[in-house]
Amino acid sequence: MLKEFREFAMKGNVVDLAVGVIIGAAFGAIVTSLVGDVIMPIIGAITGGLDFSNYFTSLSKSVTATNLADAKKQGAVLAWGNFLTLTLNFLIIAFVLFVVIRAINKLKRKDEAAPTPKLTKQEELLTEIRDLLKKS
Template identity: 50%
Template sequence: MIEEFKKFIMRGNVLDMAVGIIIGAAFGKIVSSFVSDILMPPLGLLIGKIDFSNLFINLSGTPVSTLAEAKAAGLPVIAYGSFLNAVIDFLIVSFAIFMLIKQVNRLMPAQPAPKTPHLCPYCKTEIPEGATRCPHCTSKLDDSDS
């Protein structure tokens, strides 16, 4: 069983997938930092000096002024500012992946369309191009059929 597991784990596609997941996680952290530390502060400043990461709805009757205070007190809150940051993270990552796939598809050679099989007009089995008789039913094929 251990040998079988070694063969499985050492296959190229498993290693490629592992590398992709690790790089994707690192890329996600970079995007999260970009959104919360670089993109949202100027956006909040433009909108009216809003700190998106501190936007929340307090569901308890206890008054608090920041999300950190509410979390430290264990109060139930809806942290919609954090959710907004996560949505923007997702949109940026999705767009980056879209652009990457678009470029990879552009660089990859176009695959030729699959050839439609040539069928015997009598038994409808596939026959080689240019055949004069069907190898399945032995019917004689006209030049117009092949």
């Protein structure tokens, strides 16, 4: 059973998946930092320091707090500002990933579009002879 598990774990797909997950986590941290440390402060500066994450609507009359953390301790609240912030973060992250994947696809297309070298008459004849020999 141990040998079978080792063979399964060392298959190319499992190792590739593990590497992909690790790189994905690292890339996720980079994108999260980009959104939280670069893009959101710019949006905050444009909107005058507006922070949506503390916007909420009280669902009970006993809530008198002015910030979300204290309001949640006092009773039921609808944290629509936090939802709006997370939705905005998602849209920014999705756009950044779109731009990165688009750039990668452009690079792939350039590599695929590289022209094959033009063969001389002699090289064409040798290629045909090689192909005929392979068939027989």
